[in-house]
Amino acid sequence: MRDYARRLPAGIRTSTTVTSVTRQDGTWSVRAEDGREFTTRAVIAATGDYGTPFVPDVPGRADFGGRALHAADYRSPDTFAGQRVVVVGGGNSAIQIAAELGPLADTTLATRRPIGWTLQRPLGRDLHWWLGHTRLDIAPIRQLLEKVPVSVLDDGHYRTALDQHGVDRRDMFSRFTADGVVWADGTKEEVDAVVLATGYRVTFPFLRDSGGLDANGAPLHRGGLSTAVPGLGFVGMEFQRSFSSKTLRGVGRDAGHVLKQMRTAVAG
Template identity: 80%
Template sequence: MTHADLIVIGAGQSGLATAALAPRHGFERTLVLESADAPGGAWPRYYESLTLFSPARYSSLPGLRFPGDPDRYPTRDEVVDYLRDYARRLATEIHTAATVTSVTRQGDAWSVRTGDGRAFTARAVIAATGDYGTPHIPSLPGSQEFAGQVLHAADYRSPHPFDGQRVVVVGGGNSAIQIAAELGEAADTTLATRRPIGWTPQRPLGRDLHWWLKHTRLDVAPIRRLLEKVPVSVIDDGHYRTALERHGVDRREMFSRLTAEGVVWADDTKETVDAVVLATGYRLAFPYLIDSGALDSDGLPLHRGGIATAVAGLGLVGMEFQRSFSSKTLRGVGRDADHVLARLHRQRP
């Protein structure tokens, strides 16, 4: 049995930022438990061409500037390299290949167990696994009879396997647009959405959108409830919109069902389709917290700003709109981690 002041579950951007800030709040020994074989969270599993919509200057974790030109938009592999470099610099034990299976309260401490039988205890635990481990697969009528391929964006890597095929990408967010834009060069591609695609300029009045969010403070907590209700919009400097047009990627209303050969569009037109890529987002899931007393009947955490309200000594970092518009981003997780750590420290006996 290994004991620590704090156990952080997940070594992605949220977990690493939390571990970096923990000593400032009196947590002398912190352990990070990561299910993968290396730090980096979900980033190494994203599609190869993924590019951030935030420039490098707004993509840093606490204490380490993102390297290179601060005005460029980093790629997936650059983020992975950055996170792994960040992990190497931490004076924190990171246990990889350690999938947490249960977190339970035992007296004044938490008991944390992993799938390979290891056991840990800590005064406080922070769940920083986010939602990218649980892709949302919507119910598609006719999916059982469809003979083509249906995959989530979480399993999409590059357009090469789809050369010459007829592909439908479902979704109207940033990932859907990026994937459709590059698929269009290799395959006959259509975007299927339930509403028209909304576009947000990436550099209004010559300044990156994130500059405006920072200096107008539109991403601070009092505004977040309004932002949650804003329709999904794609951030673009014109590159992706142009790529869609150049490659002939059209947008159609979501199809009504799948058939053995393809799809039935909203106007009852049938079309043969080889593959459907679901860029339909992710859902929060904390299976290891099922017996913790921290979840509601739907399996979602009961919390206020990342502090569990049903149990003591448990925090969460990395959830969308947790405290602000940027809570789920590289630049936002540090601010939330600082908030959660400070309040957990006050709870300590």
């Protein structure tokens, strides 16, 4: 990444937190936390989906005396060795964390629906290869994919690991207690830790005064180009233009599209 960055004709400012982006008289003003200010004709928000972990408001969570953490703060299974752990979530992150914890801890997956499995390498090729070469992830088909329930991509490794280490699945617990959880059937159980693999929410706090967000803070855009204010674009959001928009396979394609559209808009 450092070698790639050195080849870019761009001034890269690391360790720079942007606090606000505002527009006046056709020019954007970008202000950083340390007081620096940049002016530009165009701004692209490329912070993606993973900046704000989503923590569901499960009753009793404030009273839980064990360890409750989001998957964003999970680092290693070693600190959970010998413990009773519940992993909340039915996506790839939840499955991968549970598979890691299985050999070291008594682990259960808590989900709101049965886990869906998708073969990662059908006919010997990765699913993303098939989507890319068949163009099935490009609109309008992507709009159908958007509505498909969360499914876990697996080549068989994780499913086998869960079975081998006795990681079971249960319906999501109804509430926390001081020392554990209450399962959907009313059973109380003592639990040492709960890992919340419950995803993230798209947030752009630095754009709150830009005019580019709706009342809920979601970006107003079409294909990554703002429909509310000129000179504003987005890159790296889920389903921005395709099924792969927030992956390495899709983000480059979307960036090219956004840049082309913005150059045309700015030139016009």
